[in-house]
Amino acid sequence: xxxxxxxxxxxxxxxxxxxxxxxxxxxxxxxxxxxxxxxxxxxxxxxxxxxxxxxxxxxxxxxxxxxxxxxxxxxxxxxxxxxxxxxxxxxxxxxxxxxxxxxxxxxxxx
Amino acid sequence: xxxxxxxxxxxxxxxxxxxxxxxxxxxxxxxxxxxxxxxxxxxxxxxxxxxxxxxxxxxxxxxxxxxxxxxxxxxxxxxxxxxxxxxxxxxxxxxxxxxxxxxxxxxxxxxxxxxxxxxxxxx
Numbered sequence: 001x002x003x004x005x006x007x008x009x010x011x012x013x014x015x016x017x018x019x020x021x022x023x024x025x026x027x028x029x030x031x032x033x034x035x036x037x038x039x040x041x042x043x044x045x046x047x048x049x050x051x052x053x054x055x056x057x058x059x060x061x062x063x064x065x066x067x068x069x070x071x072x073x074x075x076x077x078x079x080x081x082x083x084x085x086x087x088x089x090x091x092x093x094x095x096x097x098x099x100x101x102x103x104x105x106x107x108x109x110x
Numbered sequence: 111x112x113x114x115x116x117x118x119x120x121x122x123x124x125x126x127x128x129x130x131x132x133x134x135x136x137x138x139x140x141x142x143x144x145x146x147x148x149x150x151x152x153x154x155x156x157x158x159x160x161x162x163x164x165x166x167x168x169x170x171x172x173x174x175x176x177x178x179x180x181x182x183x184x185x186x187x188x189x190x191x192x193x194x195x196x197x198x199x200x201x202x203x204x205x206x207x208x209x210x211x212x213x214x215x216x217x218x219x220x221x222x223x224x225x226x227x228x229x230x231x232x233x
Contacts, residue, residue, distance in 0.1 A: 045223045089155055101155045
């Protein structure tokens with residue numbers, strides 16, 4: 001089974017910009033991995049932010065965007081707000097196996 | 111509006127059994143694969159089990175295979191997880207998740223999540 005890697009933790013200043021990444025042990029992440037991004041605020045359930053690399057759910061704030069960057073899936077937050085402090089999980093799909101979650105990135109807004 | 115409401119969590123002794131339920135509303139239930147995903151304290155998300163829309167196909171993670179059974183009742187819009195031979199390492203919040211798309215598959219990529227139910231396995 002593939003291993004999906006994320007930064008364990010990142011910090012961003014209020015109003016700042018930060019990029020979280022999601023890599024795969026099998027090689028470059030492509031659109032064929034259909035990357036998903038989930039936000040999980042403290043004490044809450046996950047909620048889906050991004051699917052299929054860059055598509056947003058109806059509830060996804062405009063300051064979040066998804067992309068492919070340097071062989072990884074990326075989630076960029078532009079104009080961080082205090083309520084964006086959360087754990088962010090990515091999910092990659094594989095044609096020869098099950099989707100795999102990354103370990104999550106704890107984002108601190110400070 | 112999609113709603114997924116889990117129930118059935120609680121404290122159970124090692125070797126015991128629990129049954130989780132996830133009541134769904136706001137979508138055509140039998141068209142969507144459903145999954146259970148768990149999160150141990152301070153840990154990441156882990157697939158537990160998944161079931162296709164008709165219920166004909168199921169998937170189990172290696173850590174629960176042979177102990178847990180997933181099922182669904184499409185007349186009640188509910189998915190279940192029967193958990194037997196519980197172990198301390200099963201302690202986690204269990205989330206019910208709905209596939210992002212209407213398709214007959216156990217390869218669920220979550221579009222909607224329930225609020226979760228806590229299972230604690232301890233003597």
